Amino acid sequence: MTEFIPPGTRWLDLPSPFAMKRGGSLHGARLAYETWGQLDPARGNAILILPGLSPDAHAAANTGNPEPGWWEAMLGPGKPIDTDRWFVVCVNSLGSCKGSTGPASIDPASGAPYRLDFPELSIEDGADAAFHLVRALGIERLACVIGNSMGGMSALAYLLRHPGSARAHLNISGAAHALPFSIAIRSLQREAIRLDPQWNNGDYDDAHYPESGMRMARKLGVITYRSALEWDGRFGRVRLDQSRQEHDRRDDEDPFGLEFEVESYLEGHARRFVRRFDPNCYLYLSRSMDWFDLAEYCDAPCGDRGGDVLQALAKIRVDKALAIGVSTDILFPLQQQEQVADGLRAGGADASFLPLDSPQGHDAFLVDFARFGPAVRGFLDAL
Known part of the structure; x- marks a missing residue:
């Protein structure tokens, strides 16, 4: 299979070898990303967007690619994620086929696609790759990490594995672990x-x-x-x-x-x-989402499974956080976003939980901009 890379994609060469959480490593790997806005002199206005399973790095139109992106209504000048104020980076997840190294990429050792020779992939691997990108851009501390769906998992892994890497977190229809139904x-x-x-x-x-x-x-x-x-x-x-x-x-x-x-x-x-x-x-x-469980990071001995997750979330240090969920979401149900807010609050964050009554289920953040737009704008405006 070929990869599907949007015009205007940029790349970061990851450290080689790039160690994977569950064993093995990648050589010559890269991470695809795009940017919007300008980084201020203090390098303090950067926002990182970590997307769901299928999106690429093209969240919105920019100078490299004027075509509308998958979050076009949310990102740009004067929009809820206002690029007149923020410097925004969106990555394509490690393991994807939209520009970042994944099973469809060429294995430099064989000259053929990795296919099933690709190392076992974890959510944490994508989080670590994004962290390398942020540091390579000269950003020591992000203003905010935004994670949608699978990206909400990646964002929590990013913040837990890289303490002090962001001031704020916006978790949208994400979770600290996968539930049995999902x-x-x-x-x-x-x-x-x-x-x-x-x-x-x-x-x-x-x-x-x-x-x-x-x-x-x-x-x-x-x-x-x-x-x-x-x-x-x-x-x-x-x-x-x-x-x-x-x-x-x-x-x-x-x-x-x-x-x-x-x-x-x-x-x-x-x-x-x-x-x-x-x-x-x-x-x-898909499998990386099933494997993800923030409870792995709680201190032993751990209590009940829900308590384990809250212990791990409480280890994350951010100043401010908002977890947004949708009442009709059956894939990442509301209790998971409430759990994220509760755990971050236990760690000292000014964390809130916002349930939205959208009829559009898990994908509401991609289509219900009348509800999500004001919520995201209000959170970021207060930073």
């Missing part, structure tokens, strides 16, 4: 990919791409990214008309082909995604 969903996504014969134990190419497995994995993901409330309000039980049923079916002879509008939406969404993301990268990043 692990179960992601395990099914990975199984769908691995059971596709075209996956071939990770040895595929563009001509033999595990499209069916990736389609199913993406559909499962999209179902959990939104809420039942939104599915009902958006699609109801509306059926496709006959012409669209015939157009949307992959096989006109299939008696169980697409029949409802919601099925057509999922199919279209999956088809747009599958050839734009490497399956092995998806597997590695």
Whole structure:
């Protein structure tokens, strides 16, 4: 598979070898990133954005790439993350296929893609790579680390493993560990990919791409990214008309082909995604989320599992924090953001928890700007 690198991407060469948390190391690895705004003379106005599983580093339009980014409504001059005030850095996660080194990258030792020879990937590896980038840019202490979804996990790992590295933290639909429901969903996504014969134990190419497995994995993901409330309000039980049923079916002879509008939406969404993301990268990043558990960092002896996480969160030292969640999020439910705020507060931070009543589920931070925009602006304006 090829990598999918947006125009205007910049790179940092990571230390070589770059040690991985679960063993092994990378040689000649790099981290993709983009920037917006200007770093002030004191180098004190920098914000780092750590994204979710699938986004690249192109969060918004900039001079290197004028195309709208995945967080365009939130980032830019006069926007909630105001680049007239802030110098903003967004990375593409280590292990991804959007510019950073991952399983789809060339292994310098063999001259072929890493595939499953890529070392086991942890959330902490991405956090450490981002820390190297920030230091390479000459920034000793960030004004704020913002983490969305998987990026919320990465941000907590960043702050815990690199004490004093940021003054503030904004955790958006993130978590300090994965819950059983989320692990179960992601395990099914990975199984769908691995059971596709075209996956071939990770040895595929563009001509033999595990499209069916990736389609199913993406559909499962999209179902959990939104809420039942939104599915009902958006699609109801509306059926496709006959012409669209015939157009949307992959096989006109299939008696169980697409029949409802919601099925057509999922199919279209999956088809747009599958050839734009490497399956092995998806597997590695997905598993890294399941493995992540901040309780590993609590002092022994630890108490109950929830207490372990709170102990670890209390080790993080930031001045101010805000954890935002959505009432309809089933993937990273509200209690996880409340736990983040409680733990950071126990560590001495001025930490708040903000539940938002959005109907759009986990993906609300990507679409519900009427709710998220004022919350993010208000937090950053107070820094």
